[in-house]
Amino acid sequence: MWYVYLARNRRGDLYCGISTDVERRIKEHNTNKKKAAKACWSYKPVTLVWTSHSYKSKSGALKREAKIKSMTKADKEALVKGGSDA
Numbered sequence: 001m002w003y004v005y006l007a008r009n010r011r012g013d014l015y016c017g018i019s020t021d022v023e024r025r026i027k028e029h030n031t032n033k034k035k036a037a038k039a040c041w042s043y044k045p046v047t048l049v050w051t052s053h054s055y056k057s058k059s060g061a062l063k064r065e066a067k068i069k070s071m072t073k074a075d076k077e078a079l080v081k082g083g084s085d086a
Helices: 022-031 058-069 073-080
Strands: 003-008 014-019 047-051
Touching (some): 003 022, 047 073
Antiparallel strands (some): 003 014
């Protein structure tokens, strides 16, 4: 199963990504420079603030990730605060 997640770095920026193991991915962002996203590594630590429901395919998760990345910061913050995963 694939998941879309939002992580917040120490500057307060939100980073959107996908993974089959979100906890492992957050750990990589914080501890493994080669596997971390630059936005996360440069401003670590990052913390997980939101996770989507699961997707059976990577393609489905990538589509949701693209939709979230196109959202405004306010809309992303609404997701974090318990908004729907629409």
